[in-house]
Amino acid sequence: MKRLFFRIGHVLLLFVVLQVVAGCEDDEISVSEAPSKEATYKPAEEEAGEEPIKIGFSMDTLLEERWLKDRELFKQAVEDLGAEVEIIAANGEDALQVWQAERLIERGIDLLVVVPHNAEATATIVERAHDAGIKVISYDRLVKNADVDLYVSYDNELVGELQAKAITSLAPKGKYVYIGGAETDNNAHLMKKGVFKVLDPLIEKGDITVVYDQWTKDWVPTNAQKNMEEALEANDNQIDAVISANDATAGAAIQALDAQGLAGKIPVAGQDADLAAAQRIVTDTQTLTIYKPIQALAETAAELAVKLAKGEEVEEDRTVNNGKVEVPSVLLSPIAVSKSNIVETIIDDGFHTKEEVYQFVED
Structure with missing residues (x-):
């Protein structure tokens, strides 16, 4: 009889454990498939010493050479500063970019960086982020008609x-x-x-x-x-x-x-100083390109993103009107590159190697 009660108790205990596990699984599904409109955002200062700063990076596309470079350089720069970054790309789909940004917000990022595909449509992203208490940096391209917190780009x-x-x-x-x-x-x-x-x-x-x-x-x-x-x-x-x-x-x-x-x-x-353009320049089919050192852009944006996420003040160079407000802006200087200065610019910077650029030039 005691053995029977023991077996019944064991079965009941197992049933309770399974119910608890099932409940946890249900909670995970509800979060991933039907996320709440209100993000689980906590101001960066409240998380100090607990978790690293989390930066969301919403990109227009990764279908062009230069944006692949931006992604890797920005990711490395953020991580070098002791923060984390989650990167998503919409590849030119406006609605998808908005949806992806909303997912980042709901995951509790501390700051959002946006490369807009459509300068007007992404104003929605800024509004959603601000509703969650999250600041937004417009990267390389300016989001129009929105209260963007900072614009980092080239002139x-x-x-x-x-x-x-x-x-x-x-x-x-x-x-x-x-x-x-x-x-x-x-x-x-x-x-x-x-x-x-x-x-x-x-x-x-x-x-x-x-x-x-x-x-x-x-x-x-x-x-x-x-x-x-x-x-x-x-x-x-x-x-x-x-x-x-x-x-x-x-x-x-x-x-x-x-x-x-x-x-x-x-x-x-x-x-953009794409590799194919550099090769065309040294083979005389393209006259020039404009070089915007992406590493400087990515590192500057990463540094400012982490500072803003921590609630620290940042210094801007000027303001740029986006149709709604004068957006505080940091604008770097581009460089014209032709056959005469290609070595001392994009090659000496390590943007492309000399072997890559000159591979189609006959000795």
Whole structure:
């Protein structure tokens, strides 16, 4: 009889344990599949000495070479500062970027860093983060119409000015093609503003005519190539210069030029110092690129992110209006790179190796 009671007690104990475990599993499912709209955020100062600062990094895309570099450099810089980082990329999907950012907020990050795909749509992300008591840094690209806490980037208007000054020195007169970036990207507008700041006086004098000016949807190179093909066809191949918003679009434009036997005969400007662009520069099919040392950008953003997350004050260089507020901003200086200074810039910085850049150059 005692043995029977012992067995019954053992079964009951096992049943209770299983119920507790099942309850825990149910709780985990409810958190992951149906998260609460209110994040489990705790101010950084309350967690001091308990857990490391957690930074969320919401990226537009990882489908381009430069953004892969940003991801790795930012991650390393944050970890070197003793903090943690969780990185997600939406690859150009606006709704997905908002959803991913919400997941980061719900996981209890201390600060959110955003590279917006759509400068307007990501304003929602800033609002959601602020509702949870989380500050937001806009990285490289500015989020529009939102109370962004800090903007860290390069001077993108200066990027356009450097492009235009270099190209107009080579082609002071003639027909120009402008291949812009994505219309949804505020940086694309800033770069274009810089380009036309230089071109407008020459246009007014009648020295330069911009015969084609078009955005590149989603920065997709095939769209840029179609733009360049349209420009060539509309002008019977009589083009004197091309300014492209980045190196991927410049490369696409050069493909269109190459199909007409014009590659290397017309100056072409890009931006980002992509490896393919550097190779085109030393083989004389692309004239220049604009180098924005990504390591400096990533390290600066990481340092400021950790400081803001800890509630510390940061020093900004200036403010930039995003359509709603004057956003405190830290803007670094870009560098124009041509064949004449490619070694002392991107190669000496270790951005690309000499072997990589010159691999297609004959001895």
